[in-house]
Amino acid sequence: MCIGIPMQVVEVDGRFALCESRGERRRVGTALVGQVAPGDWLLVFLDDARDRIDAARAAEVNEALDLVLGAMQGADASAAVDFALPSRMSAEQLKALTGA
Secondary structure, eight states: OOOOEEEEEEEEETTEEEEEETTEEEEEEOTTTOOOOTTOEEEEETTEEEEEEOHHHHHHHHHHHHHHHHHHTTOOOTTTOOSOOGGGOOHHHHHHHHTO
16 A cells, blocks of 8 residues: 655756655655646655645645554544544545545
């Protein structure tokens, strides 16, 4: 399983960008998302940007990653979740989520 990490572009070098997030910097390939600029947010899988996202979406993904990390460390995060998991969504909510 691959987990996308939201990363913010710091510098651009041709088809690569220096990005940072969650305390680390990485050289990220940008061929799949086109031109990027410092300040842009990207969803990164295995050092390749796969999608452009906005700051709000980056914050949501980081919150979800924090919950996963907490669960892996034994924390009970059930009260901290302020979004519905797909298993708890209505048919209308799932339709809106998937665009179907």
